[in-house]
Amino acid sequence: MTKVIGIDTGGTLTKIAYFDEQATLHYVSFPSNDLAAVKEWLKAHPGLEDIGVTGGRTEQLREELRDEKAIHYIVEFEATLKGVRYLLKKEGHCINESIITNIGTGTSVHYMSGNSDIRVGGTGIGGGTLIGLSALTTGVTEFEDIRKMAQLGKREQIDLLVKDIYRGMDTPIDGNLTASNFGKVGITEDPKHPPADILATVQGLVGEVITTMSIQYAEAHQAEHIVYIGSTLSDNQHLQQVIGNYTRTKKRTPIFVGDHGFAGAVGALLNIMEHEKTSSQ
Ligand SMILES: Nc1ncnc2c1ncn2[C@@H]1O[C@H](COP(=O)(O)OP(=O)(O)OP(=O)(O)O)[C@@H](O)[C@H]1O
Ligand SMILES: [Mg+2]
Known part of the structure; x- marks a missing residue:
């Protein structure tokens, strides 16, 4: 089991992403109205050192965990785009420019060009x-x-x-x-x-x-x-x-992309891994 995980606490679902020792990504998800189950899952993985978090219900997750773990927050859109770039590359898509539409509880639309991205709009239909x-x-x-x-x-x-x-x-x-x-x-x-x-x-x-x-x-x-x-x-x-x-x-x-729902969790995970790398240099 890994020492770092990423958690995306969305309006409906809380998604967790982590790498195993073979660098394979694993995913777990829970209903966001049962954050106690997330806490239980974390308890069952005692080796965890750092948690990257994102999503609109992060504060509620923080309250549930009550300072039990070191938490590093990244804003949702940044995490999502970081995750999308990674997943696109992993699946062999070579796209420099694209619209990214995230159909969560509601829908958010982004424009990605190279390393930059902006949120261009959204709709409550999701x-x-x-x-x-x-x-x-x-x-x-x-x-x-x-x-x-x-x-x-x-x-x-x-x-x-x-x-x-x-x-x-x-x-x-x-x-x-x-x-x-x-x-x-x-x-x-x-x-x-x-x-x-x-x-x-x-x-x-x-x-x-x-x-x-x-x-x-x-x-x-x-x-x-x-x-x-x-x-x-x-x-x-x-x-x-x-x-x-x-x-x-x-x-x-x-x-x-295959891992549809987990871009935010993957982004939060990659963010914390980059943070660890720079702080250990
Ligand atoms: N097991 C599930 N339970 C409930 N809804 C599910 C489940 N699996 C897929 N869905 C669908 O996925 C939607 C939530 O998608 P997603 O997890 O991407 O959103 P979210 O991150 O929770 O919300 P948001 O990003 O808008 O805060 C639900 O509204 C539902 O339509
Ligand atoms: Mg979401």
Whole structure:
């Protein structure tokens, strides 16, 4: 076990990253509303000397740990970008310039160019929205269930496509694009839809809003690539398809890094490792 770890305490999930002796990265995650479990995990790893921390709920984690450990804080956006650069390189992507879209509880968008980066914007539509709207519309509350059911659902009875409006006519834009998310419900007879279809449509809405925004920033910054990260993408093939297809339709290249949710934790880990190196020199 390692002596240093990185922790990203986000709005929904707390992620931990560390290297083993063979320099392989390992990940663990906990719900952020159960920080006592994080404390237990740390207790079960007594050899730990330093902890790099980041994320919006860092102060709550600090309170939970109550000065038991040496903690080094790095701001969330800096940690995320540091982690993304590392993960891109690890997976063999050679990208100098890109939009980075982090789909966490909410969504944050960044522009990365070489060693510099800026936060360019964001939206409240994110993984929290996916869970919240899914729970309210279908009663399904667990992320695992939502992503599995969404994969099986169909959107065509609920979403209104451009070709549904321009019936029998040439469409001014791609007829298969969504004209109105959920737009068919209000103008058709039968309002009853299977939960899987509703969940697929909720996920479509979340994915398309985020992609639309990311594409606009990519155009503004003339970036060809959009790197999508955040735990909302975890094992979530359907959301990746929605985002990937729409990004490609808009002539940009989507990239999904394998360790979607852990960029912040990896950044916090690398930060503390750099800190240790410089302080021992
Ligand atoms: N085990 C899980 N439990 C709950 N949500 C999950 C789980 N796995 C994935 N998710 C999804 O991931 C989202 C959280 O993503 P992520 O961990 O990147 O955000 P966060 O860091 O907690 O939030 P933020 O960065 O906005 O503060 C949830 O809203 C949910 O949609
Ligand atoms: Mg986060």
